[in-house]
Amino acid sequence: xxxxxxxxxxxxxxxxxxxxxxxxxxxxxxxxxxxxxxxxxxxxxxxxxxxxxxxxxxxxxxxxxxxxxxxxxxxxxxxxxxxxxxxxxxxxxxxxxxxxxxxxxxxxxxxxxxxxxxxxxxxxxxxxxxxxxxxxxxxxxxxxxxxxxxxxxxxxxxxxxxxxxxxxxxxxxxxxxxxxxxxxxxxxxxxxxxxxxxxxxxxxxxxxxxxxxxxxxxxxxxxxxxxxxxxxxxxxxxxxxxxxxxxxxxxxxxxxxx
Amino acid sequence: xxxxxxxxxxxxxxxxxxxxxxxxxxxxxxxxxxxxxxxxxxxxxxxxxxxxxxxxxxxxxxxxxxxxxxxxxxxxxxxxxxxxxxxxxxxxxxxxxxxxxxxxxxxxxxxxxxxxxxxxxxxxxxxxxxxxxxxxxxxxxxxxxxxxxxxxxxxxxxxxxxxxxxxxxxxxxxxxxxxxxxxxxxxxxxxxxxxxxxxxxxxxxxxxxxxxxxxxxxxxxxxxxxxxxxxxxxxxxxxxxxxxxxxxxxxxxxxxx
Ligand SMILES: Nc1ncnc2c1ncn2[C@@H]1O[C@H](COP(=O)(O)OP(=O)(O)O)[C@@H](O)[C@H]1O
Ligand SMILES: [Mg+2]
Numbered sequence: 001x002x003x004x005x006x007x008x009x010x011x012x013x014x015x016x017x018x019x020x021x022x023x024x025x026x027x028x029x030x031x032x033x034x035x036x037x038x039x040x041x042x043x044x045x046x047x048x049x050x051x052x053x054x055x056x057x058x059x060x061x062x063x064x065x066x067x068x069x070x071x072x073x074x075x076x077x078x079x080x081x082x083x084x085x086x087x088x089x090x091x092x093x094x095x096x097x098x099x100x101x102x103x104x105x106x107x108x109x110x111x112x113x114x115x116x117x118x119x120x121x122x123x124x125x126x127x128x129x130x131x132x133x134x135x136x137x138x139x140x141x142x143x144x145x146x147x148x149x150x151x152x153x154x155x156x157x158x159x160x161x162x163x164x165x166x167x168x169x170x171x172x173x174x175x176x177x178x179x180x181x182x183x184x185x186x187x188x189x190x191x192x193x194x195x196x197x198x199x200x201x202x203x204x205x206x207x208x209x210x211x212x213x214x215x216x217x218x219x220x221x222x223x224x225x226x227x228x229x230x231x232x233x234x235x236x237x238x239x240x241x242x243x244x245x246x247x248x249x250x251x252x253x254x255x256x257x258x
Numbered sequence: 259x260x261x262x263x264x265x266x267x268x269x270x271x272x273x274x275x276x277x278x279x280x281x282x283x284x285x286x287x288x289x290x291x292x293x294x295x296x297x298x299x300x301x302x303x304x305x306x307x308x309x310x311x312x313x314x315x316x317x318x319x320x321x322x323x324x325x326x327x328x329x330x331x332x333x334x335x336x337x338x339x340x341x342x343x344x345x346x347x348x349x350x351x352x353x354x355x356x357x358x359x360x361x362x363x364x365x366x367x368x369x370x371x372x373x374x375x376x377x378x379x380x381x382x383x384x385x386x387x388x389x390x391x392x393x394x395x396x397x398x399x400x401x402x403x404x405x406x407x408x409x410x411x412x413x414x415x416x417x418x419x420x421x422x423x424x425x426x427x428x429x430x431x432x433x434x435x436x437x438x439x440x441x442x443x444x445x446x447x448x449x450x451x452x453x454x455x456x457x458x459x460x461x462x463x464x465x466x467x468x469x470x471x472x473x474x475x476x477x478x479x480x481x482x483x484x485x486x487x488x489x490x491x492x493x494x495x496x497x498x499x500x501x502x503x504x505x506x507x508x509x510x511x512x513x514x515x
Contacts, residue, residue, distance in 0.1 A: 087390040093383040111392030
């Protein structure tokens, strides 16, 4: 970990209609660091990273990526910036019209213009890195289980060797053993690439395992952020309630439909 | 009364907004057609999907339409029916029925499939995933379909014209007992390059419309499976209506001068 800041987010705001989702989110991601953003369902975790990746346009705020203001980029510059990123989507988001190997090789073939044969070799190798044999490469994504889809999505996210990897709920919906396998893979991949990582989760086991630093989002703001070891002694009631999963406390779940 | 006017105004504004969005989508799509990167492999696949695999449906509708046309014209004209049948079959098929029937069939087949496929990719975040892999989703998904639609439909219509006229010929010679050689001669005399070409130009426009409406509705679908379902419906219905409206406009343009 170094002191160089890879991503600096300041005052990020985003509303959908009258519903305010992000209300001034601030955080930094340092080079080589693994930041985990925790928060309840619907608290705006996915929206935050989608803004960072330029998949959604924030209403206000600044996002500096390696010192470049990303909110003002568009078109080719925007796509160029994507070379720095790898993203693992919440629902895996594999391309179901393509076989598994081509999913993994996609960023190499389309994004970087590598020839198919070479990209395919790399894809098979990346599948190996997430514990899947070459024969899986021939299958279609629909033929895989949820855990395998997540692994393929992980292989796809790391295939182009990005500098920053974003994981959106990597372990949600998996059994505890598969979740731990994914956690180990995340740690390994991030370390092998020397990448910086942002993970989103509400899984505390996963958080404790993969985080260097933890930030908690609540009501559209980061209400607490510190190194991972201090999470049990945060002195913050919100964090305490969240990590122990208690129904009563300062956080009241919005049961009513909005 | 004021309420009524206000709601008409609101609907009108919504209509203008939707038209504006669609126009912007179309213009962006067309402008991307001429800027790299190009995806010839994807265009090829779409051509096969839209053109080749539509042949059976289009051929089947064309042949029966041609047959019905011959039969109806024969019962409609008491004297000089033979000439009338040949003229009506050839002229109406090349100018109108070929393009419109093929356009509507392809709207049902391709418009729906396109909207469903792109819509599913939208709601399962596959379109977002494309961007994160440094690929412009517009170029990768929309442009190949627009190009393929514009090329595939004229080819289909060319085939449909031949099959439709053949259907007319079958009924004329087998059911109506016309002389085959004489009938073919009359069809040949009626056939004009202008009619065929105007029909093919129309079909290129229809093909573009079908692909555009499929892509547009799919691209902007939201809200899970239900959203994809209504995107599919909109794609087919709006493509069908736009085909008929633009058919009128194009016909007026071609044959007024
Ligand atoms: N495209 C969208 N349109 C409207 N509302 C959205 C959209 N995306 C997210 N939201 C809303 O923003 C809130 C936060 O969503 P999200 O960031 O996905 O939550 P999570 O923290 O579980 O990832 C949710 O209440 C959701 O309804
Ligand atoms: Mg989420």
